[in-house]
Amino acid sequence: MSLKLSLLCLCVFSTYTALSLHLNHENTSNNDSNKNPQKLLIILVDGFRWDYATRASKGFSTIARNGVKAPYVTPIYPANSYPNWASIVTGRYAEHHGFLDNYVYDSAEKDFFLMGTNANSSHIHWWNQSLPIWTTAEKNNVSTAMYLWDGCQVPIDGITPNYCLKYHSVSDNMEVANNETRAHIKTILDNFSNNKHRLALLYHEYVDHIGHSWGPETINVTNAVIGIDQILQELYDEIKVRKLDNELNVVIVSDHGMVQVDGFKKIHISQFVDFNNDVEMLLGGGSGAQLNPKPGKEDKIFNALNKLEGIKVYKRDDIPDEFHFKHNKNVFPLLVTVDLGYDMAVPSSPGKVYPGGESGISPYPPTGGRHGYDRHVTDIRAIMYAFGPALKANFVSEPLDMVDHYNLFCHILGIVPSPNDGNESKIMKMLK
Known part of the structure; x- marks a missing residue:
């Protein structure tokens, strides 16, 4: 057999072997659940x-x-x-x-x-x-x-x-x-x-x-x-x-x-943000929320909230990578997080604030328990x-x-x- 033909046979055999191993691995993976009781x-x-x-x-x-x-x-x-x-x-x-x-x-x-x-x-x-x-x-x-x-x-x-x-x-x-x-x-x-x-x-x-x-x-x-x-x-x-x-x-x-949230300090954000004219939608409250400003109002809302004690506000692109949050199509332009010891009260505004609450009052109980704060x-x-x-x-x-x-x-x-x-x-x- 010529050297060229020998090399060709070896190449075909190697390819066949690799393909067989790949298929066997796939079959093993697919059948693991049947073999494992x-x-x-x-x-x-x-x-x-x-x-x-x-x-x-x-x-x-x-x-x-x-x-x-x-x-x-x-x-x-x-x-x-x-x-x-x-x-x-x-x-x-x-x-x-x-x-x-x-x-x-x-x-x-x-x-x-x-x-x-x-x-x-x-x-x-x-x-x-x-x-x-x-x-x-x-x-x-x-x-x-x-x-x-x-x-x-x-x-x-x-x-x-x-x-x-x-x-x-x-x-x-x-x-x-x-x-x-x-x-x-x-x-x-x-x-x-x-x-x-x-x-x-x-x-x-x-x-x-x-x-x-x-x-x-x-x-x-x-x-x-x-x-x-x-x-x-x-x-x-x-x-x-x-x-x-x-x-x-x-x-x-x-x-x-x-x-335990008894005694947490309330932050009434409607005192700092014009919900009627500047907000398209807010989702959340209490320990955090996403906020969608009306066109041209993002910086105005960001600057107003950024001055407040007890909360942090992030523009979507600035949300920390460790949150593993910002790279999703449904993320709003502004994210508001609330520090432990504080409670973000949201206004009642059907069709705009979800879940909403009584005017100026958080939809979450003022006493009792809550989660959603910093995961650490x-x-x-x-x-x-x-x-x-x-x-x-x-x-x-x-x-x-x-x-x-x-x-x-x-x-x-x-x-x-x-x-x-x-x-x-x-x-x-x-x-x-």
């Missing part, structure tokens, strides 16, 4: 501050001894619910997943995102900027069930989970709220036992609800903490009774902490506890960021993560 339950306890678990004595301590915990989790900016819910399930910051706050306006769609049970919260365009874990799971033949986790009702990439119980507002009665969570856990465990699902997501709102109403330093919140702690102990015990402990992993997270404030920190056969025992990780959870979910399920902003190396240290 691990199951996963994700529980989101809204508003559960990083140190709340010290008020309880059962579930959280049992899980910490037999699983992993983070000292704390730093929320993304802003430290509010929807932005951090989205980060938990996508591993992305707000500028990537698009949930810039609990209230968002899309000028192209002329549509408002206004949280919760509002019909507009189910419009597809809010949810399709990043793929959540349940969409990726279903694409990998991982059957998924979701309970009260908003977004499960929306077809993302044309896919919805196998089962979705849409979000509804939580009961004011602790026994009713906790028993609903218990009932959902029983159903989830039944379906895990019957191999109906491999992934389930459950949302528990009561701790956050009471935190807002009374404040984190009250007995009311302590009772709410003890309630979910008891539920988690029951869950841990029931998993062993059902002999699911060799296949079921449980990850408990929260979206943010809570600060200690009381804003969140939690992560986890246990199961994929995880180490009695292991304390380094502090996490909210975007880190997503990679943990994907590793447990054996599916290839979508592009994300998380730190995978932190997660790998938790796994056996």
Whole structure:
């Protein structure tokens, strides 16, 4: 055989081998979920501050001894619910997943995102900027069930989970709220036992609800903490009774902490900004807001707010990079953040201020609890506890960021993560 022909054969063989390896890798990646029997339950306890678990004595301590915990989790900016819910399930910051706050306006769609049970919260365009874990799971033949986790009702990439119980507002009665969570856990465990699902997501709102109403330093919140702690102990015990402990992993997270706002100093921005003539729209209040000035009024409003004690105002291009916020099409020209110890009161102006309030009064309670302040404030920190056969025992990780959870979910399920902003190396240290 000539040297030229030998080289040609070698080149063809090398190309074939490389292509085969690439295809085999793709097939392995796509089939990991079928080969990996691990199951996963994700529980989101809204508003559960990083140190709340010290008020309880059962579930959280049992899980910490037999699983992993983070000292704390730093929320993304802003430290509010929807932005951090989205980060938990996508591993992305707000500028990537698009949930810039609990209230968002899309000028192209002329549509408002206004949280919760509002019909507009189910419009597809809010949810399709990043793929959540349940969409990726279903694409990998991982059957998924979701309970009260908003977004499960929306077809993302044309896919919805196998089962979705849409979000509804939580009961004011602790026994009713906790028993609903218990009932959902029983159903989830039944379906895990019957191999109906491999992934389930459950949302528990009561701790956050009471935190807002009374404040984190009250007995009311302590009772709410003890309630979910008891539920988690029951869950841990029931998993062993059902002999699911060799296949079921449980990850408990929260979206943010809570600060007691009694006595915070009010800033009535309507005393410094002409809402009638200069403002197109304001979204937020209390701990922060986005503001859209009328044409030609941006500098006037910026200069007025920039002089005030207790707040910081940024033009869109000057928003700090560490916020991971400004590179999204729905960001307003001005961002206002509020320092801890202050409360930004917004005027009532239907069609202009969302959510709005009585004239000159913040829509947020003057007492009780609030979040949304600087995500590095200690009381804003969140939690992560986890246990199961994929995880180490009695292991304390380094502090996490909210975007880190997503990679943990994907590793447990054996599916290839979508592009994300998380730190995978932190997660790998938790796994056996």
